[in-house]
Amino acid sequence: MTLTETAPDRESDEALERRFEATIARNDRIEPRDWMPEGYRRTLVRQIAQHAHSEIIGMQPEGNWIARAPSLRRKAILLAKVQDEAGHGLYLYSAAETLGVSRLELTELLLAGKQKYSSIFNYPTLSYADVGTIGWLVDGAAICNQVPLCRTSYGPYGRAMIRVCKEESFHQRQGYELLTTMMRGTDEQRAMVQESVDRFWWPALMMFGPPDADSPNTAQSMAWGIKRNTNDELRQKFVDMSVPQAKALGVTLPDPELVWNEERGHHDFGQPDWEEFMEGVRGNGPCNAQRMEHRRRAHEDGAWVREAAMAYASRQDGATA
Amino acid sequence: MSDEPTGRGFTAEGGHGAVPLEGVASGVGIAPVEREWPLYEVFVRGKRGLNHVHVGSLHAADDRMALLHARDVYTRRNEGVSIWVVRADAITASSPDEKDPMFAPSGDKVYRHPTFYDIPADVPHM
Ligand SMILES: [Fe+2]
Ligand SMILES: [Fe+2]
Numbered sequence: 003m004t005l006t007e008t009a010p011d012r013e014s015d016e017a018l019e020r021r022f023e024a025t026i027a028r029n030d031r032i033e034p035r036d037w038m039p040e041g042y043r044r045t046l047v048r049q050i051a052q053h054a055h056s057e058i059i060g061m062q063p064e065g066n067w068i069a070r071a072p073s074l075r076r077k078a079i080l081l082a083k084v085q086d087e088a089g090h091g092l093y094l095y096s097a098a099e100t101l102g103v104s105r106l107e108l109t110e111l112l113l114a115g116k117q118k119y120s121s122i123f124n125y126p127t128l129s130y131a132d133v134g135t136i137g138w139l140v141d142g143a144a145i146c147n148q149v150p151l152c153r154t155s156y157g158p159y160g161r162a163m164i165r166v167c168k169e170e171s172f173h174q175r176q177g178y179e180l181l182t183t184m185m186r187g188t189d190e191q192r193a194m195v196q197e198s199v200d201r202f203w204w205p206a207l208m209m210f211g212p213p214d215a216d217s218p219n220t221a222q223s224m225a226w227g228i229k230r231n232t233n234d235e236l237r238q239k240f241v242d243m244s245v246p247q248a249k250a251l252g253v254t255l256p257d258p259e260l261v262w263n264e265e266r267g268h269h270d271f272g273q274p275d276w277e278e279f280m281e282g283v284r285g286n287g288p289c290n291a292q293r294m295e296h297r298r299r300a301h302e303d304g305a306w307v308r309e310a311a312m313a314y315a316s317r318q319d320g321a322t323a
Numbered sequence: 324m325s326d327e328p329t330g331r332g333f334t335a336e337g338g339h340g341a342v343p344l345e346g347v348a349s350g351v352g353i354a355p356v357e358r359e360w361p362l363y364e365v366f367v368r369g370k371r372g373l374n375h376v377h378v379g380s381l382h383a384a385d386d387r388m389a390l391l392h393a394r395d396v397y398t399r400r401n402e403g404v405s406i407w408v409v410r411a412d413a414i415t416a417s418s419p420d421e422k423d424p425m426f427a428p429s430g431d432k433v434y435r436h437p438t439f440y441d442i443p444a445d446v447p448h449m
Contacts, residue, residue: 035416044349049334051350052342060339085399092396094338096379099362103350105382106359116348120340144339151338162379166338169400211333211341219332219344229334233341283343305357311384312360318385 026227031157034100042226045219046156047101048117049228051108054094056120059293061087063127064136072130079176080133086169093165097158113298121279122209124287131184131191131198137177139199139206139244145170146240147210155227178247185252192252199248200256204274210237212276241269362411363389365396367403375407383408 018037025032032038061084068084071077095105111117122140127133148170151163184191211233214220223229231239241260248255259272281287332345360382366375378397383389389408398406417426433439442449 035418040351044351045344047349047351048344048347049342052347053338056339056342082399089396089399090338092381093379096381099380101351103353104359106357107350107353111348111350111353117350118342118347120338120342122340140339147340148338158379165378209340217333219334223334223344233333308357308360308384311388312358315385315388 033157050098054091055112057087057091059119059123066127067133090166093162097162100158121282124282124289131194134177134180135198135202141173143206143209146236150230199253207274208279360384363408365393366407368405
């Protein structure tokens with residue numbers, strides 16, 4: 003994109019910063035070519051890029067079951083869901099690119115391990131019930147995180163989130179419906195659902211990140227309007243939402259400390275194992291190596307296609323010139 | 324800043340799970356090794372009677388591929404009846420600032436708005 007130089011003289015950095023702060027204070031959106039503090043830009047790139055990586059890596063655990071889905075109906079649904087996650091990744095890379103980075107750079111940072119993705123995708127999908135549990139709990143947690151982001155201060159990020167949120171609702175409902183169907187089946191199927199919920203409940207709580215006391219960056223992100231709720235607020239909301247859903251489904255949640263607190267008007271609950279969480283971030287989760295290896299192979303195996311398409315395009319250009 | 328996330332500074336709003344905001348690269352100022360497909364901006368007409376609206380961007384080797392990718396990425400649920408794609412480097416844009424002198428000429432021409440004119444309240448259909 004070319005920028006026309008219409009401004010007669012450049013404003014001072016302080017004036018620019020004041021205008022940025024005023025835009026945030028008005029609850030207005032920052033748009034791509036507005037002046038913004040370097041810290042704001044970098045925080046956004048880190049957050050959006052790793053959000054994008056999570057969507058792309060997130061296709062793997064469920065993709066594992068596409069070929070083994072029990073019916074054509076379930077296979078079509080799962081394919082559509084996984085395709086949506088690819089779409090989410092692309093909306094987000096597109097938003098990140100408005101900040102002056104390229105998708106290829108970001109992919110290279112992921113492959114080099116210099117950027118991360120959500121640790122939830124480092125858990126294996128051992129049974130078909132996991133497809134339902136992921137839709138219900140993992141996409142459910144994603145909805146809690148992403149709905150407030152529709153109002154985030156950076157325009158392209160918020161707009162991408164609006165598209166994503168519309169699609170997440172399908173993800174969560176198809177998962178929950180899958181589980182209710184299994185719960186109406188045999189004892190063995192009900193046991194499969196319970197076993198799956200037991201494995202995914204704690205990792206789902208970890209999706210909200212460490213407690214607020216350990217998250218010193220939250221205040222800055224909230225002041226910039228990037229973040230709208232703290233990690234603990236979102237986790238509480240998720241627990242309160244999930245308890246009645248679990249009850250309707252007929253499963254128990256594997257937390258002995260989970261109890262309604264009349265005084266607070268919220269559920270009390272236990273803390274997940276944060277050491278396990280950090281191990282996953284450090285690359286030592288159950289499936290980290292497998293996920294990265296798969297992503298790397300897909301990228302490398304696709305290299306000749308990307309090159310051939312470029313060669314074809316430049317030949318067509320030559321032919322019409 | 325260390326190379327490894329410290330456990331401090333994770334944001335829940337990494338979408339499908341918390342991601343670290345400390346100890347990871349931002350990517351600002353790094354150039355990729357491989358030559359990337361050009362960037363296209365995508366505009367979609369939601370339904371007949373509406374303008375095309377910008378919805379995002381994508382990479383494609385050529386115009387036709389850009390259209391096909393735009394269909395798959397931006398219209399999976401009947402979001403559009405028509406798509407435009409244009410190479411991002413072919414767009415010329417005004418300077419970003421809303422207070423830019425570029426838009427000043429329209430700022431002081433209040434008489435271009437219908438509310439500028441006082442019409443007696445009992446005059447109908449106006
Ligand atoms: Fe998603
Ligand atoms: Fe999803």
